[in-house]
Amino acid sequence: MHCVRKVTDDLYWVGANDHRLALFENIHPIPKGVSYNAYLLLDESTVLFDTVDWSACRQLLENMEHLLEGRGLDYLVINHMEPDHGASIEEILIRYPQVKVISTEKAFMLMHQFGFHVDGHECIQVKEGDGFSFGTHEVVFVGAPMVHWPEAMVTFDTTSGVLFSADAFGSFIALDGKLFADEVDFDRDWIDEARRYLTNIVGKYGPHIQLLLKKAGGILDQIKFICPLHGPVWRKDLGYFIDKYDKWSRYEPEVKGVMIAYASMYGNTEAAAQALAARLCEKGVTNVAVYDVSNTHVSYLIAEAWKYSHIVLASVTYNLGIYPVMKSFLEDMKALNLQNRTFALIENGSWACKSGDLMEKFIAEEMKDMTVLNERLSLASALHADKAAELDALADAIAASLEGKE
Template structure:
């Protein structure tokens, strides 16, 4: 069923209350998600994006019932990723001659995934526009690398809607569709989790793009994203948040990440958290066992932190797998301006702390000289040095 969002524009996406994972197993979803596609029915009938492949039949049936496939004048593909283009091949079986507006890079991603199909792919660049009648038009804005080379946003004049695709989205199923019908804490958390896990590596480009969008001076009354809530109440709020998040964002937070085989390294982790609460009482302290915690949520907490402490015992002259993959994930997200310290227990050769320091530096963290390295179990002196470590991180 389509649902009107404003004027002659409606939502015609897929609300997925059951989805638990995204991007394979990489991104965990706890509140459901949605793939938002939109239908514009002005003098021209325009479809903006589609849904993921498993929902293609329902999507195409729905479009047929709501508007009639033959009545679609053209399609806008803001992004070629399968969650938005997956239903396109099925749709095009019915209307193979319908023009599809997309970026030059989207021609590559669409043909790369679905083959050359002789579809009428019409390449657009930033500033290009197309009339949709009733005095309105669609203006295209390339969003290169936000988050794929092919990404684009589409602005509709008159109703002043920015169809932003993945940018400003969240994996959060909001039955009421709009941000003012969502749980506000969850909405902000899910938007931040999405930014931290998907957009953070491109923060420099996010800053530039926001400056560019603001310079266009287009009124924005609504931001219709491709996942989660549509921003209709104070839509500029999420743009301002992105501007903040893109500038080496941090809160007064310390996140402790560790793993442990026989509790020694865990004991150091707990001491660090206790000392942090004492010496820096306003700091939010979070702690995660890397192998038992959700990777996407840990990334969100690290994104918010000004410092992290990372611990692993030595195992086979190396660090534990859960810690290793956590550091590797943090590296890929290119967090900036965050301090890090290492700690861990060992029995004989004791490589873990040096490995942690090296890998954290390689992941872009400012690694403190202070660390805690305990033979077998932390002794009183080791535990007392937690204060020095915390001061080096938070001071």
Template sequence: MIANAKKIADGVYWVGALDWDTREFHGYTLHGSTYNCYLVFGDDKTALIDNVYPGFFPELWARIEDAFAQEGKDEIKIDVMIQNHIEMDHSGSLPDIVEKFPDIEIYCTQIAIPGLKNHWPSLVNKEMNPIKTGDTLDLGGKSFTFINAPMLHWPDSNFTLYNEEGILFSNDAFGQHICSGERYDYELDPKAVENVAKKYFANLITLSSPLVVSKVKEMADAGYLDKVKMIAPCHGVIWTKPQTIIDLYAKWATADCEDKITVIYDTMHHSTQKLAHEIAEGIISEGVKVKMCFLKEDDESDVVTEVLDSKAIALGVPTMMNNPYPNVGKIIYYFNCLSFANAGKKKKAAVFSSKGWGGGAINRLTSDLENAGFDVLEDDALDVHYVPDEKALEQAYELGKKLAKAIKED
């Protein structure tokens, strides 16, 4: 295979892989991704920071060969492997690297060691060097400082700061699932990059929002952030203006939301759909932005992305056999996984349903949302028999208005 490395600084190369074809990752939809890894040439040693998903090693190796050629080196020799994270999209080619370089020194967090050996049995007897925050590594003229970053987004996660050039190799933090030939943020539309970064945060980082805030403060207090001139994550483009994504993470992690409500709904015979549309009209009448998410068509990963920067949601589905329409179960489980309450104060919520018998969906939806960390307006739930008449539609409109007023007054 022929593939080229991209020089991003003196003696530093992007040597990752482009996954043009993946459409699902970590349970959410996307349109391709990158597995970024980086080769750093020191005077004495050469280090590879992270690697690629199983099956992509030929592409990684082709770029490594090109990087060595660009450096004018005839012999390919990698002395150090820095494994910032154990998931397979970051460690999938570690056995191939060790096979080519049996004496390579592997550096990772203490908790990553058993994880890597569990993932890759061929490495069970391979010595690995545990790293903790503040530890350093000198390649000769180039040095790294390690910053453990547990739960950003796994317990084993680590950041590696290249001191001389101020490049923060941040692994999964600050990433985006973008697949393109461009390597830098300024080469793509800024709003498009922000949108995919938001989706990435919503689906992967929301649960760890308090840790985002504390880690950024910790790095600032230690003087690390003052050194950072570039953030090179393991997915997507490299941030040449790192404060852009740092500020966005601070906003999302603290639930600094605009006046926006996401209406999430499904329907069997259009009754709940009619209620949802009228609720939206009530929200709009108060000058509040509304986003509609139709569960029959919209993917859950897109729904939670809208919820991330919303102050409230309205959730409605039909009642089926005295319970919520089963299709709502996936988004409820997703809310439980992400725990939006961790991103600051609780988001408000209203629930609505259409029923044919005695009902039951409203109580279950209310309980489920409260358990997921939402502040539900219980006294304002809307439960309609069969097809909503004009009175029911008026109630839906007023529910939208009330929810909109509640977020403006909060």
């Protein structure tokens, strides 16, 4: 049974939703699912913009068959070759043998690498600034390399103002019938998963996102719809989401607040983290989020690190080093290029307390444009009453930093 939705008078969403997949890219949990978006244009020529994951191919084919009503498919535009969008290319080529394929040079290279038999079809290689006509619709192709694969491009329909944005402006969460962002309470129900998607999938490539945003800035007044490959279509309040992407890709904190991430073996370091959270709230700093790095998937930790201006790392010493899950969190922040944050440290060790110095060294030498507050809470096994002044001093330093009094 087909499941389609109209975007404009002659453009339709023909994608699918996936609630069966547990791990996106086999690493990121998606408890609320994900959508694979593809779009079919019914102009003088028929045009499919991208495909879907192989698991959703049957739904894509049923959707297309319903809308085409016996017409053939004239063009297949591939903006992004990653398999969650490109895996069904081969099936489209088989079902529609006359289809012409439009994409970039690197995308065609990847098609061959994945074993897609495009050579029997007319392949139209496009580059930055090239235009194409499908009848009444004129499109322009814009390079978007490393957002987040090197072959990626976006396609702008100058006739209808639709930007096919590939993986940019995407989000986790299945659509479940609600195609447009204005059909949901995005700021309440979606923004956290949109941030988690961006920061973990594309966050490393902030400068490349900035370059794409600058290109889009030149036609911002012409963009009426943003059609990403995951998540809802934007047709209202586009500036809200564009501003989020601008902040995230510049590594600018979204809010002033404190993320406390703790690594605790027997609960003592956790108790110190909770005590600090309480002290901060007593001092009026209530935008505080506390996470156990041992049982919180790192994709959520990364998303929260992107959100907050201040990060407290509380770690036990383990084998004279940083507790492994905390070290992994640090490594992931480095790998994804997080910048411009202020850190505070809590360290614990029963006979050789090393974690604080090691965390500070990692932040200073391995990460970019970070600040570490001088105040530190050091524990010998557990938090005792004699550390009350040290705890207060740390809370005061964080509060002052949040007020810009460093």
